[in-house]
Amino acid sequence: MSIATPSRQESSNAVLDGPMLEVKDLVVRYGRGRKAAAAPAAVDGVSFSIRPGETVGLVGESGSGKSTIGKAILGLQKTAGGTISYQGKEITHAGTAERRSLGGELRAVFQDPNSSLNPRNTVGASLAEPLRLRGVSAGDARAKAEAMLERVGLPREAVDRYPSQFSGGQRQRIAVARALICEPKLVVCDEAVSALDLSTQAQVLNLLADLRDERGLSYLFIAHDISVVQFLAQRVVVLYRGQVMESGPAAAVTENPKHPFTQALVAASPVPRPAEQAERRTLRESMGVRTASSVSATPGGCPFRQRCPLATELCAAERPALRTVGESDVACHYA
Numbered sequence: 521m522s523i524a525t526p527s528r529q530e531s532s533n534a535v536l537d538g539p540m541l542e543v544k545d546l547v548v549r550y551g552r553g554r555k556a557a558a559a560p561a562a563v564d565g566v567s568f569s570i571r572p573g574e575t576v577g578l579v580g581e582s583g584s585g586k587s588t589i590g591k592a593i594l595g596l597q598k599t600a601g602g603t604i605s606y607q608g609k610e611i612t613h614a615g616t617a618e619r620r621s622l623g624g625e626l627r628a629v630f631q632d633p634n635s636s637l638n639p640r641n642t643v644g645a646s647l648a649e650p651l652r653l654r655g656v657s658a659g660d661a662r663a664k665a666e667a668m669l670e671r672v673g674l675p676r677e678a679v680d681r682y683p684s685q686f687s688g689g690q691r692q693r694i695a696v697a698r699a700l701i702c703e704p705k706l707v708v709c710d711e712a713v714s715a716l717d718l719s720t721q722a723q724v725l726n727l728l729a730d731l732r733d734e735r736g737l738s739y740l741f742i743a744h745d746i747s748v749v750q751f752l753a754q755r756v757v758v759l760y761r762g763q764v765m766e767s768g769p770a771a772a773v774t775e776n777p778k779h780p781f782t783q784a785l786v787a788a789s790p791v792p793r794p795a796e797q798a799e800r801r802t803l804r805e806s807m808g809v810r811t812a813s814s815v816s817a818t819p820g821g822c823p824f825r826q827r828c829p830l831a832t833e834l835c836a837a838e839r840p841a842l843r844t845v846g847e848s849d850v851a852c853h854y855a
Contacts, residue, residue: 538608539569540706540738541593547601548588548762556600560819562588564762565602568755570706575732575739577753577770579746579785581812585762586742590708593740594628595619606706624654624702631711633695637683643669643694644679650702668697672727689720693727700731706738714743725751746782747789750774758782761823763839766855768848778845778855780828784809822852830854 548563549556563585570576578586591597593604595614604612606626611618630636637646647668648661656664666676672693683691692712699707709728713721729752732739743749749756749770756773758766758781766779777783787803807829815826822828825835834853842849 539605540572540574540607541570541740542605543568543589543593543602544605545602546589546592546599546604548585548592548597549600560762560817561600562762563592566757566759566762566764567602568757568764568767570738570740572705572738573732573736574755575741575753577749577756578740578742578759579744579749579756580759581744581785583761584759586744586759587710588762589759590628590710590740590742594626594708623650625705626708627699627702627704627706628708628710629692629695629699629712631715633688633691634683636695636698637691639683642680642682643686646683646694647679647698647701650698654702664701665697668701669694671731672697673723687720689716689724692716692720692724696724696727696731700735700737703735704737706740708740708742710742711744712741713748714745721748728752745789746774746785758785761817763823764842764849764851765824766848766850766852767842768846772847776846778848778850779824779852780807780809780830780855781824783807 544567546563546566547561549559549561551559566585566589568576578589580586588597592599595611599612602612603610606622611622614622637643644662644665647665648658651661651664652658662679666679669678670676674690674693678686683694686694712728713724716724725748728739731737739752741749741752746756753770756767756770757764758773758779760781766773766777766782773782774786777786784807787807809829810827812827817823818826821836821838822831822840825831828835830852838853840851840853842851845855
């Protein structure tokens with residue numbers, strides 16, 4: 521199934537003057553006490569913002585810190601530095617009560633829908649749970665659950681079925697319905713389509729785009745496939761080992777990448793046409809970018825330098841700052 525191109529315009533429903541979400545100089549370290557202080561940062565000085573009605577794509581290889589950032593925004597991971605602000609209010613260290621009050625506005629869709637669906641509960645019970653916690657009556661919650669299921673392309677009768685009675689793609693639609701049933705303003709999608717086959721992936725991406733446009737939703741869309749991010753996002757942030765390598769408008773970052781790592785990601789992105797795939801493979805091999813498994817992490821300088829064909833002694837001595845190159849901000853001395 522082909523993917524219909526969504527509107528790249530911000531929703532007319534967006535009325536906020538400032539960003540919906542703003543992340544500044546975020547640092548996350550795993551471990552406790554001295555062990556955490558001595559460990560390399562899983563997220564190291566990451567900054568970005570999301571405007572109302574906008575989708576920002578967060579892309580990178582496994583271990584780049586993408587999901588860690590999503591968890592920090594959702595309050596599931598403690599931070600070691602920096603700030604996270606939602607609608608102008610800092611929530612970096614928000615307590616349980618404040619996080620509970622944000623629960624209806626800040627939601628998530630994860631890679632595994634079973635993480636948000638209790639197999640012992642009917643689909644209707646799972647969808648109604650966040651509404652019931654906010655004082656919605658049982659009858660109204662069921663009606664909203666039926667309407668939401670219908671909106672994501674499932675029959676209303678699905679409300680009385682169990683998750684095991686659905687396919688993986690249908691369960692992910694149910695997870696989307698559960699995330700949106702409280703009418704949130706921001707949704708963190710963490711690898712939300714990566715476990716689906718291509719045709720189902722296209723359907724869910726189209727659904728997410730339609731829901732964003734009609735509801736004025738903001739998305740933080742986390743993925744490892746830059747072509748998937750390119751479809752849904754207006755802006756893209758590329759991560760490598762916890763640091764931003766490149767960020768900017770989606771078209772600029774994905775069609776005319778400036779950083780060697782972004783270029784390698786684009787060249788590695790799969791396409792359905794064998795001839796084009798062969799061309800990409802040849803291009804990727806000619807770039808001289810080493811594989812992640814062939815190098816080990818070393819502190820200081822540019823984290824990508826051991827894989828980069830452009831690396832010099834400057835790259836080992838000095839971490840490159842983000843600077844504007846064309847339409848993008850790029851952390852590379854030689855971009």
